[in-house]
Structure formats: C-alpha cells, structure tokens
Amino acid sequence: MPTTLEAPLVRAASVGDVPDGGSRVVQLDGHTIVIFRHQGAFYAVDNRCPHMGFPLDRGSVKDCILTCHWHHARFDLASGGTFDPWADDVRVFPVTLRGDEVWVDVARPDDLVAHQRMRAREGMEQNLPLVLAKAVIHLLDRRENPAGPFRAGLEFGARNRREGWGRGLTTLTCMANLLPRLDPEERPRALYHGLGAVASDCEGEPPRFGLRALPESATDLVRIKRWLRQFVEVRDAEGAERCIVSAVRAGASSRQLADMLFAAATDHRYLSSGHLLDFTNKAFEALDVGGWDLAESVLASMAQGFASAERMEESNAWRNPVDLVPILGRAFEGIPAALEIGQGRRGSWSAGPALVDELLADDPQSMAEALLGALRQGATEVELAGTVVQAAARRIAHFHTSNEFSDWDTALHTFTFANAVHQGLRRTPSPELVRGVFDAAASVYLDRFLNVPSIPIPERSGTIKDPEERVRELDELLDRQQRVNEAGALVVNSLHEGIEPGQLMAALGRALLREDRNFHTIQIVEAAFQHYQFAAGTPAATVALVAAARYLAAHAPTARAQGQTYEIARRLHRGERLHEEAEAATTLATRAVSK
Numbered sequence: 345m346p347t348t349l350e351a352p353l354v355r356a357a358s359v360g361d362v363p364d365g366g367s368r369v370v371q372l373d374g375h376t377i378v379i380f381r382h383q384g385a386f387y388a389v390d391n392r393c394p395h396m397g398f399p400l401d402r403g404s405v406k407d408c409i410l411t412c413h414w415h416h417a418r419f420d421l422a423s424g425g426t427f428d429p430w431a432d433d434v435r436v437f438p439v440t441l442r443g444d445e446v447w448v449d450v451a452r453p454d455d456l457v458a459h460q461r462m463r464a465r466e467g468m469e470q471n472l473p474l475v476l477a478k479a480v481i482h483l484l485d486r487r488e489n490p491a492g493p494f495r496a497g498l499e500f501g502a503r504n505r506r507e508g509w510g511r512g513l514t515t516l517t518c519m520a521n522l523l524p525r526l527d528p529e530e531r532p533r534a535l536y537h538g539l540g541a542v543a544s545d546c547e548g549e550p551p552r553f554g555l556r557a558l559p560e561s562a563t564d565l566v567r568i569k570r571w572l573r574q575f576v577e578v579r580d581a582e583g584a585e586r587c588i589v590s591a592v593r594a595g596a597s598s599r600q601l602a603d604m605l606f607a608a609a610t611d612h613r614y615l616s617s618g619h620l621l622d623f624t625n626k627a628f629e630a631l632d633v634g635g636w637d638l639a640e641s642v643l644a645s646m647a648q649g650f651a652s653a654e655r656m657e658e659s660n661a662w663r664n665p666v667d668l669v670p671i672l673g674r675a676f677e678g679i680p681a682a683l684e685i686g687q688g689r690r691g692s693w694s695a696g697p698a699l700v701d702e703l704l705a706d707d708p709q710s711m712a713e714a715l716l717g718a719l720r721q722g723a724t725e726v727e728l729a730g731t732v733v734q735a736a737a738r739r740i741a742h743f744h745t746s747n748e749f750s751d752w753d754t755a756l757h758t759f760t761f762a763n764a765v766h767q768g769l770r771r772t773p774s775p776e777l778v779r780g781v782f783d784a785a786a787s788v789y790l791d792r793f794l795n796v797p798s799i800p801i802p803e804r805s806g807t808i809k810d811p812e813e814r815v816r817e818l819d820e821l822l823d824r825q826q827r828v829n830e831a832g833a834l835v836v837n838s839l840h841e842g843i844e845p846g847q848l849m850a851a852l853g854r855a856l857l858r859e860d861r862n863f864h865t866i867q868i869v870e871a872a873f874q875h876y877q878f879a880a881g882t883p884a885a886t887v888a889l890v891a892a893a894r895y896l897a898a899h900a901p902t903a904r905a906q907g908q909t910y911e912i913a914r915r916l917h918r919g920e921r922l923h924e925e926a927e928a929a930t931t932l933a934t935r936a937v938s939k
C-alpha cells in the first residue's frame with residue numbers, strides 16, 4: 345500500500361526494489377505505473393501504451409528510448425514524447441528520491457480535452473484514422489459539442505487542399521447533418537468518418553493560399569455578383585475567388601452569398617454531374633454548423649471548382665438525339681413570367697403527384713412546359729424543386745439491377761443534385777437557382793433508361809414483425825450482397841407496421857456507418873433523410889427511404905476496415921485489454937498448427 349508524503353507525492357518503491365536496467369510495476373492512486381531505472385536514474389511511466397494498451401514494462405529501454413514490444417512505438421523515457429505520431433505521447437509522472445525511497449507525483453493535472461483536440465488535428469494532418477477515432481470518442485465522451493471537431497475539420501479542409509472544396513468536406517458535412525438522426529453512441533463514429541474523409545482528401549495535397557479581398561471601396565454586391573459570373577464563364581478561378589472574398593468582406597449576408605454562388609452554379613447545365621451545386625449547397629450547410637465567421641476561407645475554396653467544372657451542354661447526352669439545351673433555354677426565359685402569374689395563387693398547389701408522373705415520362709419538351717405550368721398554377725420554387733426530388737428518388741426506387749453497376753451513380757447524381765437545388769431554394773429563393781430545378785428534371789428525363797425494366801415500389805407483404813426484429817433483419821440483409829429489393833421491401837414493411845421513422849433512419853444510419861466510407865452512399869442516405877423530413881407523412885417520404893435502402897444494399901457489405909479501426913478505438917477507450925485477446929488468439933493458433 346503506497347503511503348503519501350504530502351499530496352500529491354506517493355511512495356512507489358524502495359530504490360532497491362528496482363535494479364539498474366530493470367523495472368517494477370506499481371499501482372498508485374488508480375494508476376498502473378511502471379518505474380524504470382535506467383543509467384542510474386528513475387522514471388515513472390503509465391504502463392499502458394497509448395497506441396493500443398500493451399504493457400510497457402514488457403518493452404525495452406535503450407539510450408533512454410522506451411520501445412513498446414507490440415507495434416514498436418518509441419518514446420522518450422523522460423518526457424513520454426513519442427517518435428511515432430500514430431501512437432501518441434505516453435504519460436510520465438515526476439519522480440522524487442527521498443533517501444532510498446522512490447516517490448511519484450500522480451496528480452499532475454492534464455488537460456485531456458485540449459490534448460485530444462490537438463490529437464484530432466494531428467490525426468488529420470498525418471491521416472491517422474486510429475488517432476482520429478480515439479480523439480473523437482474521447483471528446484464527445486467529455487460532452488464536447490460535435491460542432492467543435494466539425495469546425496476544426498472544416499477549417500483544416502478549406503486550407504489544406506489547393507483544389508479546394510471536395511469530397512472530404514462534403515462527406516464531413518453530410519455526417520454533421522446525419523448526427524441528429526443517429527443513435528447517440530453512433531455519433532462519434534459519424535464524426536470520425538467525416539474527419540477521416542477530410543484527412544484522406546488532403547493527404548499529400550499542397551495547401552491553399554487564399555487571395556485578398558478587393559480594396560474597401562468594392563462593396564457593390566450586384567456588381568460583384570455580375571463579375572463572379574463573368575469570371576466563372578471564362579474559367580478564371582482567381583478572379584472568381586477575389587469576388588467571393590470581396591463579397592464576404594463587404595458584409596454580404598448568408599442569403600446574398602447563397603444567391604450569388606447559386607447563380608454562378610446554374611449558369612451552365614448540371615455542372616460536373618451535379619457535384620458542383622451539391623458541393624456549393626454543402627458549403628453553406630457547413631457554415632451553418634461550423635460558424636459563418638469561416639465564410640471567407642470556406643467559400644473561397646469553392647472558386648477552383650466553379651472555374652473547372654464540366655459543363656453538360658458540352659456532353660453528347662445533353663445534345664443528342666434530343667438537344668436539351670435550347671429546350672431548357674426557352675424554359676428559362678419563361679420562368680419570371682410564370683412566377684409572376686403564379687404569385688397570387690400560392691398556397692393551394694397540390695398537383696405534385698401528377699407532375700412527378702409527367703417528369704418520369706419521356707418527353708423533355710412536355711417536362712419543361714409542365715414545370716412552367718406548375719409555377720403558373722401557384723407552385724412555389726421550393727414546392728417545384730421538392731417535386732423534382734421525388735421524381736429523382738423514384739428513379740432509384742425503380743432502378744433495375746440488370747443495369748450496369750456503375751449506373752447506380754447516374755441515378756444517384758440526379759437525386760443528390762435535385763436535393764441540393766431543393767435545399768438551396770429553401771435557403772434563398774434565387775430566381776437563377778430555379779434553373780437548377782429544370783436541370784434536375786432534364787437529368788431525370790435522361791435517366792429514364794435506368795427504369796427499363798422498372799422495379800415496382802414494394803407493397804406491404806409477409807408477416808407483421810416488431811421494429812427490433814426489422815432492424816436486425818436490415819443488418820442481416822446488408823451482411824449479404826445485392827439484397828436490393830429486399831432492403832426496399834423492408835423499409836415499406838417497417839413503416840407500414842408502425843416503426844418510428846426515427847428508429848428506421850437510425851438503423852439505416854448505423855448500417856451506413858458499418859461500411860467503409862463510400863462518398864456516394866453517404867450522399868444518398870443523407871439526401872434521403874433530408875427529403876424525408878420535407879415530405880414526412882406522404883408516400884414520397886417512404887420512396888426516399890426506399891431509394892436510400894436499395895442503394896445502400898447494392899453497395900454492402902464492404903470490408904468494413906474503417907469500422908474495425910473505430911472499434912479498436914472504442915474498446916481502448918473503455919479500458920479493454922486488446923493485447924490479451926491478441927495473445928490468446930496467437931496461443932490458440934500456435935497450438936492448432938503444432939497439432
């Protein structure tokens with residue numbers, strides 16, 4: 345039993361208990377500490393290797409460097425600092441000699457939260473998934489608001505990738521949006537996936553150095569918006585960035601900034617298969633979570649994407665055999681008048697289901713006229729956009745698995761683009777962004793081949809099961825390949841049986857996080873949840889979840905390697921002894937081989 349000399353010093357051993365070149369493990373005040381005696385000096389170190397918990401008394405010391413004997417992480421014996429960033433520094437305790445007794449200060453205060461914030465940053469810098477997982481689990485366990493790690497990831501991603509905003513930051517934002525839908529124990533896992541995606545996206549990339557705003561007199565936002573669109577038109581990323589930064593510095597509101605960027609994002613058709621507008625919308629959503637004080641660096645990171653985006657009017661599919669561009673161009677000219685006519689009729693438009701059927705037909709001219717007609721009848725911009733999202737979800741719900749596997753993404757791109765337009769219009773009723781509704785509808789039209797033949801929306805069937813059973817069934821389905829139609833049917837049956845939609849979405853979210861990070865699967869699940877919220881109580885809400893479940897089932901199971909890393913971190917956080925399990929497994933394997 346250790347005795348206390350004066351708080352916080354605790355007697356650990358007699359000098360004679362620890363031979364030179366040797367060590368002794370002691371329990372002090374709830375800590376398992378190893379006392380090393382090396383070259384005549386005493387050192388006290390937490391006996392749990394910070395990497396994966398291996399006992400450090402089983403390591404070796406040479407030239408004051410302690411090496412762990414599991415994965416060979418190395419530590420300065422005196423400071424605990426590691427030479428292997430994937431392992432983390434080990435905690436050391438100050439030692440005092442009093443006569444022939446070794447006393448240890450066990451109460452050195454550690455700011456563990458600050459340390460784990462730093463480790464989260466290092467995890468992103470070095471792209472170390474286990475470090476990220478450990479940091480996020482620790483921080484959220486200490487009741488850190490998830491917005492904190494999210495903001496750190498947002499700042500990091502916006503500055504450390506010269507190409508700017510990409511899939512990593514989009515994934516991180518999707519994960520942030522999913523958090524409220526997930527069970528609390530799944531939330532750190534979602535953040536870990538998001539931050540890991542940012543780290544992967546930035547790994548090996550040169551950093552981004554932002555441009556300055558124009559001098560103070562440049563405050564005319566109408567002119568800056570016009571300049572931005574001109575510069576994007578000629579693919580001038582630097583000119584575009586300076587406009588964005590200047591607009592932020594000139595005090596543009598979040599709505600004005602959204603209006604400006606959404607206009608530039610819809611001056612050409614379906615840019616980069618819809619990714620550009622989706623990324624733009626996600627950047628605004630990211631600022632809602634991370635803080636609009638980051639607007640300058642985050643929105644400036646979009647400029648390169650605007651300038652380099654692929655314009656679909658330059659693609660064959662949009663020009664032949666039907667040239668969609670003039671059809672859309674004429675429709676765009678009609679939007680202001682249609683909006684004006686419909687203005688007095690708003691509030692009673694209910695022709696959404698019929699419009700969805702028209703959008704799924706195969707006449708693009710009729711499609712464009714139907715959209716204009718809906719605006720004249722009083723459909724709001726948001727209602728119109730929501731209806732196109734429903735049509736896009738139907739394409740996925742009806743998707744036949746006889747299509748090429750990569751065609752899932754064709755339907756996915758339309759759905760996520762349509763959803764981004766919808767969310768964008770909810771943010772700001774930008775007249776230019778209404779063109780995105782027509783672009784999304786054109787893409788729905790182009791995707792019609794994916795529904796030949798068409799899989800019907802599942803009907804309620806089979807025996808009634810309780811929600812828990814349905815959730816287990818979902819997990820089992822996704823353990824097997826290509827259970828696409830069964831997954832869609834499970835959604836319909838579960839909702840029919842009265843499962844709480846929140847429980848079903850939490851189950852889908854957990855199933856998503858079990859898999860290795862797949863950008864498109866994350867996108868569709870997040871977009872489907874967003875649309876469910878908008879369409880709750882209507883058949884369209886069910887279709888959105890059917891679409892998400894079918895896409896998820898088509899892309900599961902994966903190797904689940906990221907889940908394994910996360911599980912290791914979670915078990916370490918709980919104090920489990922993973923090395924004992926590994927040693928037992930090794931013993932069993934050795935016995936089996938020697939038989």
Ligand code: FES
Binds near residue numbers: 416
């Ligand atoms: S290096 Fe120590 S547990 Fe891995």
